[in-house]
Amino acid sequence: xxxxxxxxxxxxxxxxxxxxxxxxxxxxxxxxxxxxxxxxxxxxxxxxxxxxxxxxxxxxxxxxxxxxxxxxxxxxxxxxxxxxxxxxxxxxxxxxxxxxxxxxxxxxxxxxxxxxxxxxxxxxxxxxxxxxxxxxxxxxxxxxxxxxxxxxxxxxxxxxxxxxxxxxxxxxxxxxxxxxxxxxxxxxxxxxxxxxxxxxxxxxxxxxxxxxxxxxxxxxxxxxxxxxxxxxxxxxxxxxxxxxxxxxxxxxxxxxxxxxxxxxxxxxxxxxxxxxxxxxxxxxxxxxxxxxxxxxxxxxxxxxxxxxxxxxxxxxxxxxxxxxxxxxxxxxxxxxxxxxxxxxxxxxxxxxxxxxxxxxxxxxxxxxxxxxxxxxxxxxxxxxxxxxxxxxxxxxxxxxxxxxxxxxxxxxxxxxxxxxxxxxxxxxxxxxxxxxxxxxxxxxxxxxxxxxxxxxxxxxxxxxxxxxxxxxxxxxxxxxxx
Numbered sequence: 145x146x147x148x149x150x151x152x153x154x155x156x157x158x159x160x161x162x163x164x165x166x167x168x169x170x171x172x173x174x175x176x177x178x179x180x181x182x183x184x185x186x187x188x189x190x191x192x193x194x195x196x197x198x199x200x201x202x203x204x205x206x207x208x209x210x211x212x213x214x215x216x217x218x219x220x221x222x223x224x225x226x227x228x229x230x231x232x233x234x235x236x237x238x239x240x241x242x243x244x245x246x247x248x249x250x251x252x253x254x255x256x257x258x259x260x261x262x263x264x265x266x267x268x269x270x271x272x273x274x275x276x277x278x279x280x281x282x283x284x285x286x287x288x289x290x291x292x293x294x295x296x297x298x299x300x301x302x303x304x305x306x307x308x309x310x311x312x313x314x315x316x317x318x319x320x321x322x323x324x325x326x327x328x329x330x331x332x333x334x335x336x337x338x339x340x341x342x343x344x345x346x347x348x349x350x351x352x353x354x355x356x357x358x359x360x361x362x363x364x365x366x367x368x369x370x371x372x373x374x375x376x377x378x379x380x381x382x383x384x385x386x387x388x389x390x391x392x393x394x395x396x397x398x399x400x401x402x403x404x405x406x407x408x409x410x411x412x413x414x415x416x417x418x419x420x421x422x423x424x425x426x427x428x429x430x431x432x433x434x435x436x437x438x439x440x441x442x443x444x445x446x447x448x449x450x451x452x453x454x455x456x457x458x459x460x461x462x463x464x465x466x467x468x469x470x471x472x473x474x475x476x477x478x479x480x481x482x483x484x485x486x487x488x489x490x491x492x493x494x495x496x497x498x499x500x501x502x503x504x505x506x507x508x509x510x511x512x513x514x515x516x517x518x519x520x521x522x523x524x525x526x527x528x529x530x531x532x533x534x535x536x537x538x539x540x541x542x543x544x545x546x547x548x549x550x551x552x553x554x555x556x557x558x559x560x561x562x563x564x565x566x567x568x569x570x571x572x573x574x575x576x577x578x579x580x581x582x583x584x585x586x587x588x589x590x591x592x593x594x595x596x597x598x599x600x601x602x603x604x605x606x607x608x609x610x611x612x613x614x615x616x617x618x619x620x621x622x623x624x625x626x
Contacts, residue, residue, distance in 0.1 A: 209369025224569025240351025410457020
């Protein structure tokens with residue numbers, strides 16, 4: 145754990161004192177970097193007490209209120225600061241790269257032709273934090289009426305329990321400060337928990353929230369970025385950022401923290417078992433490529449209490465048009481999806497994934513549950529290893545009972561059928577992963593393919609089928625655990 149110049153702080157998070165004792169908040173001077181006459185960055189490194197913490201304003205030119213607030217909070221807290229100017233007006237992305245699909249797709253050196261300055265933005269973040277971006281908080285403004293009246297938040301690297309702490313800390317600070325001030329009292333709305341859409345999937349799966357160990361992207365209503373609202377909320381966010389720094393850098397119990405491993409092409413998030421259950425792990429090896437599975441597995445871990453490992457990145461955008469398969473030591477391109485090739489980087493990624501899954505299992509992987517999505521059919525397909533016909537029959541019957549019970553309260557959701565090996569024939573048999581991947585090293589495994597065209601076709605369907613699969617996973621844990 146990093147040390148700073150704070151006095152010891154009580155363990156109870158919501159009661160922590162946030163004043164910095166004997167620490168300067170002036171920080172280093174702001175520097176400027178011009179990018180090919182199309183825009184520029186302003187940035188400075190964090191002070192000693194906020195090492196690894198950066199507050200950013202990616203659209204400073206078109207959203208000057210967000211940049212002004214970020215700069216003020218940086219000066220007040222000692223957090224690092226990065227703001228970008230001029231790029232958004234030219235439709236050049238800052239917080240994420242342009243998505244790529246084709247192998248060896250050339251990347252122009254000119255950022256205007258490239259359509260992104262994410263590479264430059266990423267380098268600045270690594271430089272100001274000495275390659276350890278412990279916490280990134282991005283501020284963006286939002287016009288009135290785009291979402292419910294509140295501050296939209298996309299979070300990365302936090303458990304649901306930590307998100308609750310973050311939310312409670314914000315409310316406590318806001319309510320304490322608002323007692324004698326006439327300002328709008330707005331809540332934090334966490335996507336997708338609060339069913340708010342803030343359009344940040346790209347930065348979470350390919351951009352700044354992929355490379356920061358922990359991160360938050362705030363979508364702030366314009367009315368909070370001027371007048372009395374601005375003067376009030378910049379103080380609220382300053383104190384809240386100090387609380388966040390304490391949460392990120394303190395030694396929380398292992399069961400309460402997401403453990404993050406960052407790699408050149410992506411990241412792994414290990415969510416430890418909330419119930420202390422060893423031997424069982426739920427995985428999302430294609431958490432970016434299979435766009436809904438990262439969030440589904442995060443919710444499965446919360447609902448079941450079981451450990452989970454979520455991979456993000458490793459997609460064609462990060463890997464030059466190839467997808468690193470993660471749960472096996474190969475990669476492939478959608479131009480030839482049936483062909484897989486072994487490479488040094490795919491072996492390295494697989495070794496890292498295998499290790500973190502075994503760490504999540506406590507060293508003995510007795511039951512591994514892989515979650516994927518596909519678009520070729522409308523059934524849930526379950527390939528298995530180490531599962532007998534009667535065990536499969538029992539799981540299939542359990543699924544039907546659970547599905548029918550939960551769908552009663554969700555009109556319009558499709559009653560999706562489940563097929564499972566060795567009871568049924570499945571189209572997606574997961575043979576490569578069974579042959580040389582993680583399914584070959586677990587004592588027993590379930591490879592679950594969720595259909596985009598039915599179970600995942602809407603927010604309502606995804607929500608109910610996540611609950612259905614969560615109950616099925618708990619039943620599988622009871623029935624299949626040796």
